[in-house]
Amino acid sequence: MAFEGLGERLQATMSRIKSKGKVTEADIKVMMREVRLALLEADVNFKVVKQFINQVKERALGSDVMKSLTPGQQVIKIVKEELTALMGGDNQKINLAQKPPTVIMMVGLQGSGKTTTAGKLALHLRKNFNKKPLMVAGDIYRPAAIDQLETVGKQIDVPVFAMGDKVKPQQIVTEAMDHAKNEHLDTVIIDTAGRLHIDEALMDELKDIKEIAQPDETMLVVDSMTGQDAVNVAESFNDLLDITGVTLTKLDGDTRGGAALSIRSVTEKPIKFAGMSEKMDGLETFHPERMAQRILGMGDMMSIIEKAEETVDEDEQKELQQKIKDQSFTLDDFLDQMDQVKNLGPLDELLKMMPGANKVKGLDKMQMSGNEIDHVQAIIRSMTMDERENPAKLNASRKKRIAKGSGRSLQEVNRLLKQFDEMKKMMKQMTSKKGRKKNPFGDMGLPF
Amino acid sequence: MSFLKRLKDRFQPNKENKQERAEQTVAEQAEALDDGLISIDEFEEWEQERIGYKFKAGLEKSREKFQTEINELMARYRTVDEDFFEALEEVLIGADVGFNTVMELTDELRHTAKVKNITETKDLKETIVEKVVEIYERNDDFPETMNIQEDGLTVILVVGVNGVGKTTSIGKLAHKYKTEGKNVMLAAGDTFRAGAINQLRVWGERVDVDVISQSEGSDPAAVMFDAINAAKKRGTDVLICDTAGRLQNKGNLMNELSKMKKVIQRTVPEAPHESLLVLDATTGQNALNQAKSFKEVTDVSGIVLAKLDGTAKGGIVLAIKNELGIPVKFVGLGEQLDDLQEFNAENYVYGLFADMVSHAEELDEDSKTAEDDA
Numbered sequence: 001m002a003f004e005g006l007g008e009r010l011q012a013t014m015s016r017i018k019s020k021g022k023v024t025e026a027d028i029k030v031m032m033r034e035v036r037l038a039l040l041e042a043d044v045n046f047k048v049v050k051q052f053i054n055q056v057k058e059r060a061l062g063s064d065v066m067k068s069l070t071p072g073q074q075v076i077k078i079v080k081e082e083l084t085a086l087m088g089g090d091n092q093k094i095n096l097a098q099k100p101p102t103v104i105m106m107v108g109l110q111g112s113g114k115t116t117t118a119g120k121l122a123l124h125l126r127k128n129f130n131k132k133p134l135m136v137a138g139d140i141y142r143p144a145a146i147d148q149l150e151t152v153g154k155q156i157d158v159p160v161f162a163m164g165d166k167v168k169p170q171q172i173v174t175e176a177m178d179h180a181k182n183e184h185l186d187t188v189i190i191d192t193a194g195r196l197h198i199d200e201a202l203m204d205e206l207k208d209i210k211e212i213a214q215p216d217e218t219m220l221v222v223d224s225m226t227g228q229d230a231v232n233v234a235e236s237f238n239d240l241l242d243i244t245g246v247t248l249t250k251l252d253g254d255t256r257g258g259a260a261l262s263i264r265s266v267t268e269k270p271i272k273f274a275g276m277s278e279k280m281d282g283l284e285t286f287h288p289e290r291m292a293q294r295i296l297g298m299g300d301m302m303s304i305i306e307k308a309e310e311t312v313d314e315d316e317q318k319e320l321q322q323k324i325k326d327q328s329f330t331l332d333d334f335l336d337q338m339d340q341v342k343n344l345g346p347l348d349e350l351l352k353m354m355p356g357a358n359k360v361k362g363l364d365k366m367q368m369s370g371n372e373i374d375h376v377q378a379i380i381r382s383m384t385m386d387e388r389e390n391p392a393k394l395n396a397s398r399k400k401r402i403a404k405g406s407g408r409s410l411q412e413v414n415r416l417l418k419q420f421d422e423m424k425k426m427m428k429q430m431t432s433k434k435g436r437k438k439n440p441f442g443d444m445g446l447p448f
Numbered sequence: 449m450s451f452l453k454r455l456k457d458r459f460q461p462n463k464e465n466k467q468e469r470a471e472q473t474v475a476e477q478a479e480a481l482d483d484g485l486i487s488i489d490e491f492e493e494w495e496q497e498r499i500g501y502k503f504k505a506g507l508e509k510s511r512e513k514f515q516t517e518i519n520e521l522m523a524r525y526r527t528v529d530e531d532f533f534e535a536l537e538e539v540l541i542g543a544d545v546g547f548n549t550v551m552e553l554t555d556e557l558r559h560t561a562k563v564k565n566i567t568e569t570k571d572l573k574e575t576i577v578e579k580v581v582e583i584y585e586r587n588d589d590f591p592e593t594m595n596i597q598e599d600g601l602t603v604i605l606v607v608g609v610n611g612v613g614k615t616t617s618i619g620k621l622a623h624k625y626k627t628e629g630k631n632v633m634l635a636a637g638d639t640f641r642a643g644a645i646n647q648l649r650v651w652g653e654r655v656d657v658d659v660i661s662q663s664e665g666s667d668p669a670a671v672m673f674d675a676i677n678a679a680k681k682r683g684t685d686v687l688i689c690d691t692a693g694r695l696q697n698k699g700n701l702m703n704e705l706s707k708m709k710k711v712i713q714r715t716v717p718e719a720p721h722e723s724l725l726v727l728d729a730t731t732g733q734n735a736l737n738q739a740k741s742f743k744e745v746t747d748v749s750g751i752v753l754a755k756l757d758g759t760a761k762g763g764i765v766l767a768i769k770n771e772l773g774i775p776v777k778f779v780g781l782g783e784q785l786d787d788l789q790e791f792n793a794e795n796y797v798y799g800l801f802a803d804m805v806s807h808a809e810e811l812d813e814d815s816k817t818a819e820d821d822a
Contacts (some may be wrong), residue, residue, distance in 0.1 A: 009741065033534075043732035046538040110755060111728060113612030115642075142620075143650030153665070155642070196755075207473025213531045227544040227732020227764070253695040255734040331692070353524070371700065408581060 008420055023071045023400060025061065031075050032057050042295045044258035045231040048265045056082050080292050087288035092270035094121075095217040095244055096129065100186035101177075103213050107206055107237060109277055110194030110223035115145065118191045118220050119152035120283035121247075124273075126158070133234050134185040136176040137162035137411035138169040138209065139193035156280050159185070169193070170208045177213060190215070197236035210241055217244050219272075222263060224248045230259035231266050238267040243244050248286065249275035260291050324427045331388040331420060335380045378406040379416055391417055457676055494658050514543055517575075517698040522569050528561050531610050532569055536576075546767025553579055579647035584766060587773035592792075594777060595721045596625075600680055602686045603712060603719035606752075607705060607742050608726035610693030613754035615644065617716070617780055618688050618724050619651030626655055630685040635675030636661035637708060638692040639670045648690050654785065658682075668692065668704065669711045676715045689720070696741035706745050724777065735764045739772050750777035753791070 032053055039049045059078050096102045104121065106114040107234045118150040135153055139145035146330055148161045153160035161176040173190060178187045190213060195202035210218065220243045222230060237243055246267075248260055260271055271291075276282040320337075321330045380388065381407035387393055394402070394417065403410045452470050517539045525532035533554050540550040556579055557572065566572050596602050604621070615638065622632045634652055636659055638644035645661050652659035660675040672689060678685040691708065694701035712719050725748040727735050742748050752770065753817050765776050779785040 017596070036534075037547075037551075040537075040541050040734060046542050050538075058705070109612055109730065113611055140615075143654075144643040144647035146643075147646045148641070223730070225609070225731045225734040227729075227730060227735075228542050229730045232734075233730070250695060252698075253609065253734065254697040254737055255732075259732070324555030335478070417529070 027071075028057065028060050028075075031072070032060070035075070035079055038296060039258060039261075042256035042258035042297070043225075043227050043230070043262075044295065045228050045262035045266075048231065049260050051265070052082065052261075054088065060165075060356055062100075076296075076354045080289075080296065083261065083292035083295065084289045087264050087291055088270045091285050091287055092245070092272055093285075094125075094272055097216045098431060101180050102131070102187045102217070103177075103190070103215040104188070104217040104219055105190045105192065105210060105213060105215040106219050107192055107241060107243070108220055109196065109223070109233060110142070112194065112221045112223045113247075113275055114194060114221045115139070115148050115152060115191050116217075116278070117247050117249060117273070117283070118149065119156055119158070119221075119280055120275065121273070122153075122158045122187075122189055123280050124283050126156075130377050131187040132185045133158050133187040134176065134180045134183070135160045136188060136190045138172055138190050140165040140167070140169060140172075141193045145191075145193065152280070159183070169205060170212060173209050188213070194314045197233050203236070203240055206241055216246075218242065219244070220263075220269075222246060222248055222259060224251045224257040224259055224274075225253060225255040226259040228262075230262045234263040234267050238269060243267065245270055245272040247271070247273040247275060247283075252276045252282070256295050256297065257291065258295050261295060277363050308371050327424065327428060329424060329427060331380050331383065331391055332385070334420060334423075335377060335388075338377055342373055351431060375408055375412065376416055379408055379413055382406040391420065453666065492568070508781075514539075522573060525569050528567055528569055528572055533558060540763070544665050544732055544735075545762035545763035546771065547733050549583060549767040549770045552770075553583060580766070583770045587770055590773060590775055592750075592775045592777065595687070595749070597721060600720045601684060601716060601719070603679075603716060604686065604688045604722045604724060605691070605712070605720035605746060606689060606724050606726060607665060607691050607746055608693060609695050609738055610641075610642065612693065612726045612731075613648050613752075614638075614693060614726045614729040614781060615651065615690055616646065616776070617724075617752045617754055617788060618690050619655060620780065621688055621778070622651065622655045622657050622686075623785045624788060626657055627687045631683065632657040632686045632688065633675065633679050633682070633684040634659045635671055635687060635688045635689040637675075639664055639666050639668050639671060640692040644690070644692065649797070658684075669708045672708045672711045673715075676712055676719070680715065696738050702745050705742075709746055720746070722750060724750050724752050725774070726752045726754050726780075729753050731764065733764075736767055736771060739768050739774055743772060743774065748774055750775055752776075752778040752780060752788075754780035756781060781808065 035056060036049055036053050040046060044052075056075075057080055059082070060075055063078070065073070094104075102125075104119050106121075108114050118135055122135055125131040125133055135149055135158055137149045138397075139149075146165060150160050150162065161172070161179050163172045163175065169192065176188060176190070180186075190209065192206060192209065193202070194256040195206070197203065218241050220234065220237050220241075222233065226233065234246070246263055246269060248257065248271055251257060259416065263269075264271060271286045271288075274284045274286045274291075276284050316336075320333065323333060379402060382402045383394075387398065387402075399410060399413050403413050406413075503593065506583075521532070521535050525535060535548055536557070537554050540553065541547065545553075557575060560566070560575050560579075561572060566575070599661055606614050606618050606621075618634060622634055625632050632655070634648055634657060636645045636648045638648070638660065642664070645664060649659050649661065658678075660678050661670065662671050662674070675687060675689065678684075689708075689712070691705060692701075694705065696702065707719065723746040725739060725742050731738070739748065739751070745805065751765075751774055753765065754774050768774050770778075776791045779789050779791045781789065
């Protein structure tokens with residue numbers, strides 16, 4: 001099921017309108033319908049959508065959209081700006097206490113990812129704020145929940161305070177606070193049991209815990225795949241506990257994450273973090289603008305560039321571009337390139353972030369796992385340096401040797417050589433055409 | 449005879465049954481309360497009934513809300529126009545019915561309204577119900593009942609994304625088959641998440657069934673291998689395999705799943721007999737992506753809709769059936785052992801419109817009397 005981004009949707013509408021030459025108020029209405037559908041498709045709550053559309057429509061009518069030569073672009077711009085503004089503009093930092101300890105309380109539905117996020121937060125605070133965290137096992141209900149937190153604690157080397165599942169969470173938290181004081185631990189992260197927002201008894205328990213712990217940050221953890229109900233969940237938790245921040249989890253999935261907008265709009269509380277993987281370092285600060293693009297299906301170029309900048313050495317890049325220009329790019333350079341790409345993270349994840357990637361048919365089915373890169377690298381590493389410089393040298397018997405050496409099939413070796421050949425041809429074209437816009441991926445050093 | 453009448457006739461026997469059961473329950477309950485000292489069996493039965501109520505209450509809430517919304521819609525918009533269709537779209541999307549299915553439905557309705565020249569919303573009511581039922585029935589590839597072998601081993605593979613409630617659902621499934629007198633075994637295939645193996649072990653102890661496991665971080669396919677061989681050796685009836693939660697867009701993790709399946713099939717070629725996808729009832733449009741991707745890898749034969757409480761409406765059921773043909777087989781309601789109920793989707797869909805159906809029938813009868821009078 002390929003999602004259509006708002007861009008494509010509006011383009012289709014615009015091409016119908018363009019033939020008429022002038023944009024009327026009725027056309028704006030048609031465009032608003034497309035915006036509305038795009039948001040609904042992304043799981044934004046329908047009430048929130050309605051409110052939002054009215055806002056955008058007003059701005060669109062009041063501004064120069066109708067006179068603009070590119071009304072579609074104008075509408076997208078307005079939508080994006082409004083979305084970003086609605087989601088809180090700039091990123092907001094976590095609340096830390098002036099006087100230790102900082103207390104963070106994790107709340108949310110079952111399975112939203114509280115325990116994992118607690119661990120990620122502990123690591124984040126230790127790494128970036130030099131804190132000494134203590135995690136408190138307050139989930140006495142789910143089987144092995146305490147066990148899970150203890151295992152997470154071991155993984156990241158953070159102490160866990162637990163009293164088993166026979167003691168009331170209120171008491172656990174009381175004693176944990178004392179424990180933190182005695183051990184000079186300046187950050188207390190309380191993991192609580194997942195609960196339905198309509199379960200009054202359990203919600204009252206949270207209220208008690210909040211009373212005891214007086215948290216600086218009451219963090220609502222929400223699964224980014226949540227549908228229309230996200231509004232109710234966020235509202236109930238906020239009404240009862242007055243949350244101070246939100247973490248959206250499982251954003252490394254392929255959900256559009258409209259829940260983010262719903263939550264933000266009903267609670268007016270900032271979304272502070274995004275959970276991006278099952279690994280403990282997979283916690284990223286939340287960027288409203290990028291989320292806006294994701295909800296609209298516009299890709300997330302910023303994150304790719306940032307990731308690339310983090311991992312790619314600038315000097316190497318210049319050298320590489322020179323090589324592409326004078327066409328001395330060899331299989332050995334290709335090997336280096338792949339190492340860099342691997343450092344960027346899983347390929348399928350990267351592809352997903354590219355604008356328009358969701359338009360490419362069959363991309364979702366393509367298996368772009370790290371394994372494939374490993375295979376290609378194995379093949380190249382089985383070549384001699386000489387062969388890497390001059391692949392033309394590779395005759396049948398050499399190829400056979402390489403296949404054997406790398407444990408891949410002869411076909412795979414051939415395929416790689418052919419692809420490399422085509423790649424060089426493409427590079428030649430790219431560099432020879434003057435004035436044409438440079439391929440952005442060429443700049444970034446991605447070999448495709 | 450109108451469509452609604454036909455629909456009602458079709459479901460009538462069901463409805464009577466339900467009423468009978470409800471009456472019976474009330475009687476039983478009264479009995480149970482009269483007698484200060486009831487036997488444990490009786491108490492359990494009573495508990496069972498109470499949970500049945502909880503289940504019905506849970507679904508009832510969704511239904512009521514949905515019906516009120518539709519009725520309000522009809523009251524607010526008298527004439528069939530674009531505003532009405534937009535509002536209808538919102539009601540359906542608000543119930544988390546899949547986006548494409550909603551668009552399909554409303555487009556067909558727009559078409560029907562145009563062709564039949566329907567201008568008043570009340571005349572469109574019947575068509576709406578008709579279309580919803582039609583959409584539900586359109587794609588009937590898989591049987592709705594569980595494929596449990598009479599003799600020999602039945603392997604149930606349980607898959608899903610992270611945190612949907614796989615392990616909990618397995619515990620409840622184990623309890624269900626154990627109480628049916630089956631010999632049940634569990635395989636702890638989630639070797640990745642911290643504490644997952646212990647979580648399954650706790651369930652195993654609660655239900656009193658064997659759990660086959662290896663240490664955390666070991667190859668899940670190896671766990672499957674052990675489990676399936678142990679199950680064969682011990683003459684187990686039902687082997688339920690837990691797997692680690694994985695997001696459906698992670699190619700390597702999905703490959704791991706197909707490897708697990710292959711390992712199972714090497715020993716029992718026709719296994720897994722059931723491949724159940726657990727979905728969180730609060731999940732939105734992404735549930736469809738999940739169903740689609742997992743279907744490709746493990747031939748999902750049924751869905752367990754977990755965490756269906758009073759507020760989540762689980763409308764995605766309709767879309768998954770429509771677009772992928774996978775029926776919902778179980779509904780999970782809480783964290784207790786017997787909170788897992790078999791799901792009859794036909795009744796559910798019918799229930800969504802029960803009020804409207806009976807209302808339409810009254811109208812039918814009215815017009816009939818009018819005709820008679822004339």
